[in-house]
Structure formats: C-alpha cells, structure tokens
Amino acid sequence: xxxxxxxxxYLKTQSxxxxxxxxxxxxxxxxxxxxxxxxxxxxxRVLPGFSADxxxxxxxxxxxxxxxxxxxSIEDIxxxxxxxxxxxxxxxDVVRLIDAFRTKGLYVGSVVLTKYAEHHAVTHFQKxxxxxxxxxxxxxxxxGYPNNVSHIVSSEGFGKNDYIETSRPLVVxxxxxxxxxxxxxxxxxxxxxxxxGIRAGYAKFETFPIWNLPLDHTVNLAYEAATADLNDINMIxxxxxxxxxxxxxxxxxxxxxxxxxxxIFMKIYGTSPYASPTDMGxxxxxxxxxxxxxxxxxxxxxxxxxxxxxxxxVADGTRTEEELNKIELLMRQENLSVTDRPCVPVARSRAxxxxxxxxxxELAEGRIITGKSGSLLGSSAAVLMNALKELAGIPHxxxxxxPESIAPIQALKTQYLGSKNPRLHTDEVLIALSATAAxxxxxxxxxxxxxxxxxxxxxxxxMLSSVDLKIFKKLMCDVTCDAKTQ
Numbered sequence: 001x002x003x004x005x006x007x008x009x010y011l012k013t014q015s016x017x018x019x020x021x022x023x024x025x026x027x028x029x030x031x032x033x034x035x036x037x038x039x040x041x042x043x044x045r046v047l048p049g050f051s052a053d054x055x056x057x058x059x060x061x062x063x064x065x066x067x068x069x070x071x072x073s074i075e076d077i078x079x080x081x082x083x084x085x086x087x088x089x090x091x092x093d094v095v096r097l098i099d100a101f102r103t104k105g106l107y108v109g110s111v112v113l114t115k116y117a118e119h120h121a122v123t124h125f126q127k128x129x130x131x132x133x134x135x136x137x138x139x140x141x142x143x144g145y146p147n148n149v150s151h152i153v154s155s156e157g158f159g160k161n162d163y164i165e166t167s168r169p170l171v172v173x174x175x176x177x178x179x180x181x182x183x184x185x186x187x188x189x190x191x192x193x194x195x196x197g198i199r200a201g202y203a204k205f206e207t208f209p210i211w212n213l214p215l216d217h218t219v220n221l222a223y224e225a226a227t228a229d230l231n232d233i234n235m236i237x238x239x240x241x242x243x244x245x246x247x248x249x250x251x252x253x254x255x256x257x258x259x260x261x262x263x264i265f266m267k268i269y270g271t272s273p274y275a276s277p278t279d280m281g282x283x284x285x286x287x288x289x290x291x292x293x294x295x296x297x298x299x300x301x302x303x304x305x306x307x308x309x310x311x312x313x314v315a316d317g318t319r320t321e322e323e324l325n326k327i328e329l330l331m332r333q334e335n336l337s338v339t340d341r342p343c344v345p346v347a348r349s350r351a352x353x354x355x356x357x358x359x360x361x362e363l364a365e366g367r368i369i370t371g372k373s374g375s376l377l378g379s380s381a382a383v384l385m386n387a388l389k390e391l392a393g394i395p396h397x398x399x400x401x402x403p404e405s406i407a408p409i410q411a412l413k414t415q416y417l418g419s420k421n422p423r424l425h426t427d428e429v430l431i432a433l434s435a436t437a438a439x440x441x442x443x444x445x446x447x448x449x450x451x452x453x454x455x456x457x458x459x460x461x462x463m464l465s466s467v468d469l470k471i472f473k474k475l476m477c478d479v480t481c482d483a484k485t486q
Contacts, residue, residue: 005285109166138162139184211249219299310324409431427471453477
C-alpha cells in the first residue's frame with residue numbers, strides 16, 4: 001500500500017492538541033468523540049497509512065488523564081438496533097467496547113442511557129452493565145430540545161438529568177452509533193459542573209470532514225458518500241469565515257446547531273468560548289497528510305465502492321434511491337466511472353466470456369486474479385482459492401482441495417442441512433483448506449497467505465451471500481458487487 005498519511009505524526013500532534021484544549025478550561029474537558037473510536041476503517045481507506053485504531057492509540061497516550069463515558073439511547077436498545085458493519089446489536093456493542101477499552105488499559109467510568117423511560121429491555125440491559133461493575137446514569141428527553149434554551153438550561157431541563165460522576169480531566173464521550181445523544185450528554189454535564197463551581201469545557205472530535213482541506217477535496221467528498229444515508233452535507237463554516245476571515249469546512253448539522261450551542265454556552269457561562277463550529281473541533285488529521293494525491297485516489301476508490309454498495313442496497317431493499325442518487329452526483333463531480341475500479345472490468349469481461357458468475361481480486365502489487373462459479377465452488381470461493389495459490393506460488397493446475405475432499409461437505413449441506421446449493425461458500429472452503437493443511441504442504445502454504453489479502457480489492461459480477469461478505473470483511477478485503485443475483 002502506498003502511504004499518504006503519517007500516523008505517528010498524527011498520534012503525537014493530536015494528543016498534544018487535546019492536552020492544550022484541556023488547559024483552556026478548569027482542567028476538565030468533555031470531548032465528544034464522533035465516528036468509530038478503534039475500528040475506523042473508513043479513515044484507514046481514504047487516508048492510506050492511517051491505522052484503524054489510531055484514535056484508540058492516541059487516547060492511550062492520554063490514558064492517565066482520560067476516562068470514557070459511553071452513551072446509548074434507550075430507543076436503540078428497545079428496537080434492538082444493529083450496528084451494520086459488525087452485525088451486532090447496540091447493547092452488545094456497548095459491552096464489547098467496554099471490554100475492549102478495559103483490555104487496552106483505558107478507564108470506562110460509566111454508561112448513560114439517554115431518552116430514558118422504563119422498559120423491560122432497558123432494565124435488563126442496565127442490570128447487565130451493573131453486573132460488569134459499570135455505573136449507569138439516566139438522561140431524559142427534554143421538551144423543546146434543542147431550541148428552547150431557557151427551559152433546557154434550567155432545573156427542569158438539564159437539571160433533571162443525573163449528574164455523571166467523573167474523576168479525570170479528560171472525559172471522552174462516545175457511543176456505538178449516531179443519534180445516541182453524545183452532545184446533549186456533554187452539555188448537560190457542563191450545566192451540572194457549573195452549578196458546582198467548575199468551568200468545564202466542551203470540544204468535538206470528528207475526523208471528517210477535515211476542516212483544513214478544501215470543500216471539494218476528494219477526502220471530504222468521500223465522507224459525504226459515506227454518510228449519504230444521513231443526508232450530511234459538507235459546507236463552508238460561515239461563522240469561522242465571519243470571525244476570522246479564514247475558509248474552513250464543517251458539515252451542515254454542526255453549522256445548523258451552532259447558534260443553539262452558542263446560546264447554551266452563554267446561558268451557562270455568561271460568555272461563549274467559541275466563535276465557530278470549527279473552533280469547537282480538535283481534529284488534526286489534515287496536518288498529517290504527507291501525499292495528497294495518494295489520499296485523493298484512495299478517496300475516489302472509496303466513492304466508487306460506496307456507489308456499488310448503494311446499488312446493491314437499493315436492489316435488496318436496504319438502501320434508498322435518494323442515497324444512491326447523492327453518491328452518483330459525487331461520482332459525476334469527480335468524473336468517476338463504475339469501471340474506474342480495476343477489478344471491475346476484469347471480472348465483467350471474464351463473466352461475459354464464460355457465461356457465468358465471476359469474481360476478481362486485485363492483489364497489493366496490482367495483479368488481478370479471477371475465479372468462476374462451477375459445480376464445486378461459488379465464484380467468491382473460487383477466486384479466494386486462486387488468489388491464495390497465486391500468493392503462495394502454487395501452480396494453478398495443482399488441486400490443493402480435491403473433489404473428494406469437497407464432496408462430503410456438499411453432501412452434508414444438501415442431504416442433511418437442507419441446502420439447495422451444493423457449491424461451497426468461502427467459510428466452508430477455508431475450513432476444508434484448514435483440514436487439508438494438516439497433511440498437505442501446499443494447502444498449509446496457501447493458508448498462510450490469508451494475511452496478504454488485507455487491503456486487496458475484489459469485485460463480483462453477482463451479489464454475494466451474507467456469509468461470503470462476512471468472510472471477506474474479516475480478511476479486510478474491500479468488496480463490491482454488481483446488483484445482480486446469480
């Protein structure tokens with residue numbers, strides 16, 4: 001992978017900047033953390049060199065000063081909302097994140113249940129958290145939020161929320177997903193801290209859009225593509241431009257809410273510490289890009305991937321036409337074609353020549369390997385096996401999985417498990433390969449190549465099954481599909 005982002009510089013610069021922000025207040029800063037804290041794969045894709053756990057690594061540099069408060073809306077618990085990228089519910093993800101933070105040595109102070117009301121699912125979740133030794137606080141729906149500032153900043157507004165007891169200068173407020181109430185939690189704490197004589201501060205850590213890149217920079221456009229379902233729009237921060245005469249980029253929700261935030265700051269403190277939404281941010285990622293063109297090209301590829309994902313989503317009913325149309329506009333803005341993804345034309349031409357479903361994987365150095373759907377393997381399983389053989393230097397004609405080793409698995413699927421499709425999926429192929437590796441040196445060698453698939457690009461001429469998609473996601477391959485069924 002070509003590197004366009006200096007991750008070490010980022011860790012150093014970002015942690016120093018947050019320390020400086022803490023000192024601007026009474027040694028107490030509530031930092032709203034947007035996006036994924038330790039599995040930010042979008043950032044890793046559009047900023048090659050950025051580590052998916054960079055934010056976590058940065059927090060570890062501040063671990064002696066930081067504690068984490070997790071926020072989750074009870075609406076998401078009651079609805080059993082699923083985190084799409086991991087396929088797990090929000091309540092399970094909160095527990096997963098707490099365990100991950102603690103394992104890394106970060107202190108998790110508490111969990112806040114927002115929009116709180118009694119419900120058996122919420123009670124069960126709270127008991128589950130308390131059994132893990134986690135304090136749980138309740139924040140309530142405030143009538144008129146966020147516009148009725150006089151009511152919000154009063155004993156009947158923020159005053160009704162539980163005060164979250166914290167013990168460290170930096171309180172990182174994070175959540176399993178958007179809409180959990182992170183900002184409201186931070187503002188509520190500012191009110192409670194002020195009533196206790198502490199002038200605590202608030203800041204926001206969002207990686208995207210990158211405030212000191214141009215509005216139409218491809219990295220920022222890729223963020224719009226990633227949030228097309230939320231209808232986020234990048235825009236010039238008019239408050240920053242008016243206050244400082246400097247053009248910076250923010251997104252519509254932060255710009256729209258800033259007058260309300262400013263009014264809340266004024267109501268709590270008598271003055272506002274910030275003149276613009278950009279002022280509130282602490283993100284230093286833009287200062288750590290070392291090769292702009294590499295990041296631009298990575299972002300172009302991300303936009304194309306997002307377009308394919310939206311196409312498939314419209315086909316299976318999980319995405320909307322509006323989301324697809326928005327990404328299509330971004331494609332046109334960057335003069336991008338669906339075939340500007342190298343593995344796409346290769347897969348399609350192979351499918352046309354053979355008259356069957358095919359898949360193509362672009363390896364790290366640019367070689368493109370294909371696989372077709374046959375009687376034994378589906379196209380995704382075939383291309384996976386072919387790529388592993390290529391990486392291991394095993395001649396294509398060598399059968400490291402014999403038909404005899406596949407036949408029992410097919411019989412199990414069709415005769416005992418009720419499957420109508422005898423072809424092996426990727427998970428079944430990998431299990432068969434693992435079993436074969438015990439007595440076959442070439443199979444063992446092929447199995448050892450799996451880590452080399454990280455960051456590889458793949459395209460399928462048909463929509464993949466959920467099983468195949470999960471396997472490629474675990475292998476860290478970036479997958480796109482044509483919106484067609486086999």
